[in-house]
């Protein structure tokens with residue numbers, strides 16, 4: 577493994593030892609948002625951290641997004657991304673781009689980086705082994721119920737045993753949020769929803785969502801470190817939470833109230849944010865609590 581800043585790593589590891597013992601054998605689902613994949617150094621740092629978690633005896637499972645990367649590709653073909661409550665309106669042409677970007681370039685880049693640093697990553701979409709079956713999602717907005725936004729999916733079933741089986745054999749699953757329908761068709765699923773559902777299915781010790789804000793911010797831009805379901809409801813009602821934060825928070829709440837020990841939203845633009853969250857006493861970001 578190619579470790580840079582060895583001194584810095586050694587210091588982190590010294591503080592980390594009790595946590596390494598605590599998390600031995602634990603499943604850690606990491607949602608790697610497209611907004612946290614900003615530059616090469618950060619991406620390499622992420623891959624190294626995932627490999628390190630595996631070496632320390634944990635089972636990291638990566639679910640990645642790639643919204644900004646999809647937008648870039650759509651612009652090349654003269655289309656603009658349109659979203660309803662944080663979900664991309666996905667016509668057939670957009671679905672092709674989504675599949676190409678998420679299942680192709682983004683997934684394989686993460687897989688290659690992890691493998692380059694000594695891990696054994698395996699990239700998957702829901703089409704592989706039909707492990708993530710989906711059906712069409714209809715959205716309820718304040719104006720209308722059951723809005724059709726195209727080939728956007730909601731997860732029907734997810735085969736956690738395929739993922740845990742890979743992890744037990746030493747692999748690091750890297751999952752693109754594409755579901756498969758009854759007829760073999762592809763569904764675009766928000767990556768936060770996939771990460772939350774998988775964390776639930778695997779009864780993960782931690783669900784860590786890496787994004788491009790320090791965590792959940794209040795109306796004044798201050799970080800909220802601990803959030804209860806009641807506070808989240810308030811923040812949605814008064815409009816403090818919006819856009820891409822809506823599926824994220826819904827998913828985090830669902831996981832937190834369904835057996836996932838802790839759900840945390842962190843700033844993926846901070847180098848080694850994952851290690852800081854898992855291996856230091858203070859942690860970083862916003863934690864979603866069960867009550």
Ligand SMILES: Nc1ncnc2c1ncn2[C@@H]1O[C@H](COP(=O)(O)OP(=O)(O)O)[C@@H](O)[C@H]1O
Nearest residue numbers: 609610611787788789792793816817818820821
């Ligand atoms: N209260 C809030 N606190 C922090 N971010 C928020 C809040 N409300 C909305 N957001 C938005 O949510 C975004 C993160 O969601 P998203 O763009 O979907 O990221 P990702 O690609 O990581 O899933 C932030 O960049 C921010 O613009």
Ligand SMILES: CC(=O)N[C@@H](CCC(=O)OP(=O)(O)O)C(=O)O
Nearest residue numbers: 610641642643663664765766767
């Ligand atoms: C239905 C839907 O919105 N799908 C998302 C899937 C990618 C994603 O979730 O990426 P981030 O995590 O980077 O936002 C999209 O098309 O952008």
